[in-house]
Amino acid sequence: MRSPAELSQAFRQSGLKVTPQRQLLFRLLHGNTSHPSADVLFALASQAMPGISLRTVYQTLNDLALMGELQSIDFGTGSARFDPNVTEHQHAMCNECGAVHDVFVADEPKMLGLDGFDVHAAQIVYHGVCAGCAS
Amino acid sequence: MRSPAELSQAFRQSGLKVTPQRQLLFRLLHGNTSHPSADVLFALASQAMPGISLRTVYQTLNDLALMGELQSIDFGTGSARFDPNVTEHQHAMCNECGAVHDVFVADEPKMLGLDGFDVHAAQIVYHGVCAGCAS
DNA sequence: ACGCTTATTTGCAAGCCTTGCAGGTTAGCA
């Protein structure tokens, strides 16, 4: 995801408006590696801007995802998680604390059974226990 | 997943009862490689047994999953998919038709960034276009 | 700085998938 300033420019160029609500979300997401859910972002945003609507959070997240600035990931936890890092990487989720860590796969795994299947994207999720929870 | 006969025995030994509804679902799932959702199974079951409840389908699927006979997989499509194949394998989902194919990974990928993370399970989902839809 | 047009915000309600609950029913054992 680009910086809040760059995003503001990109939004305007797309005919979208840059509102205080959106600017706040840009700031909350930029460089955020915690893979927050819409719910968590709503809580954070509410602290800085009481009265902001959950609907607006979803709206902006969807806009960003459509623009390719954000990745929406479903870990099967019931709610989607959002990741401003759209470069190629994978995830490891802790069964204990629910934290999601970024993982970088060094070499693509070889696979059997993909007869004629054209792979567009590979999603790898490791489930286990993170270092913090193991101690 | 074991055969319907073996499952019936296992259910009784666990204090669970073997009802016609459950036997039907055992048969519908045994050897099924289509990764059906609860909804699809309900439709199939309804043909053979009109009046069966969706609630019962969910109940039995959960029982089987708890016994380790069935795998519940969330592909982010909104509803869970069920797989009677509980041996180690991965999946490829077609963006066009939604079909899910089994994939067997020859060698585990190497990953960077898992500092101290104890991996219990690795879930790999390939997204793309299957051979049938490409033609 | 002002007004206009169009996108946005908000709150509420509804949608989808799944589970909790209660009452009548049935499997499985003695």
Place this chain on the structure above:
DNA sequence: TGCTAACCTGCAAGGCTTGCAAATAAGCGT
């Protein structure tokens, strides 16, 4: 055959997300 515990069913509710309509505000040109 009878008893008891588990089960089936239908309905309602729960959590997450989106549709909708009215009020609001951003961004343009003047």
